[in-house]
Amino acid sequence: DTGVSQDPRHKITKRGQNVTFRCDPISEHNRLYWYRQTLGQGPEFLTYFQNEAQLEKSRLLSDRFSAERPKGSFSTLEIQRTEQGDSAMYLCASSLGAGAADTQYFGPGTRLTVL
Amino acid sequence: DQQVKQNSPSLSVQEGRISILNCDYTNSMFDYFLWYKKYPAEGPTFLISISSIKDKNEDGRFTVFLNKSAKHLSLHIVPSQPGDSAVYFCAASSAGKTGGFKTIFGAGTRLFVKA
Numbered sequence: 001d002t003g004v005s006q007d008p009r010h011k012i013t014k015r016g017q018n019v020t021f022r023c024d025p026i027s028e029h030n031r032l033y034w035y036r037q038t039l040g041q042g043p044e045f046l047t048y049f050q051n052e053a054q055l056e057k058s059r060l061l062s063d064r065f066s067a068e069r070p071k072g073s074f075s076t077l078e079i080q081r082t083e084q085g086d087s088a089m090y091l092c093a094s095s096l097g098a099g100a101a102d103t104q105y106f107g108p109g110t111r112l113t114v115l
Numbered sequence: 116d117q118q119v120k121q122n123s124p125s126l127s128v129q130e131g132r133i134s135i136l137n138c139d140y141t142n143s144m145f146d147y148f149l150w151y152k153k154y155p156a157e158g159p160t161f162l163i164s165i166s167s168i169k170d171k172n173e174d175g176r177f178t179v180f181l182n183k184s185a186k187h188l189s190l191h192i193v194p195s196q197p198g199d200s201a202v203y204f205c206a207a208s209s210a211g212k213t214g215g216f217k218t219i220f221g222a223g224t225r226l227f228v229k230a
Contacts, residue, residue: 004158031216033218035220040124040222040223041222041223042119042121042204042206042220042221042222042223043159043204043220044220045217045218045219045220048211048216048217055211056211056212056216056217091158091159093158101146101147101164101166101208102216103149103161103164104161104218105160105161106151106158106159106160107158108156108157108158109158
């Protein structure tokens with residue numbers, strides 16, 4: 001399977017703990033996106049990488065959130081001092097990069113539950 | 116501030132009939148509009164897109180119409196099939212402030228196609 005993969009698929013943690021998610025994009029894709037989705041809502045944009053450069057960040061990405069894409073391949077999203085409001089599905093997507101029109105390919109997501 | 120709105124949370128259609136999913140937006144700076152389909156336990160998958168300079172794009176059973184003056188777009192599926200039952204997200208894309216791209220999703224419409 002050469003699609004976008006995310007690990008883990010599910011994460012349950014206690015409030016105050018740190019969590020890290022990984023995304024492996026489609027290999028030739030230079031753009032990588034992170035989204036958060038809560039029940040009954042569409043994906044909310046968090047951040048965007050062009051190769052290893054983080055070019056856009058949403059105001060949703062508080063100081064507790066950080067994302068990296070160190071070699072322009074896989075990416076990690078870390079949430080420090082988790083809160084119950086962080087419980088959501090975290091989606092990663094990648095694309096080839098063709099202006100605003102490029103098709104994003106989504107992974108299956110990591111479902112985070114903060115107790 | 117919901118820039119992309121899908122006001123119908125669900126829609127039920129008989130197999131073989133037309134499904135029309137609607138989407139409204141507020142930001143006239145969007146460059147592209149996209150529709151994604153999502154099945155349970157999977158990430159969204161791209162369906163069809165339209166440039167802001169076009170008013171119609173067709174791909175097989177799927178057609179997207181854009182009315183810029185009304186800031187409205189719609190997805191037509193004809194004929195509808197039971198396998199089309201899924202959540203459909205409308206999305207709009209534009210260049211970000213720092214050279215990247217940002218995609219805003221609506222909350223989704225759940226389509227039920229009855230056999």
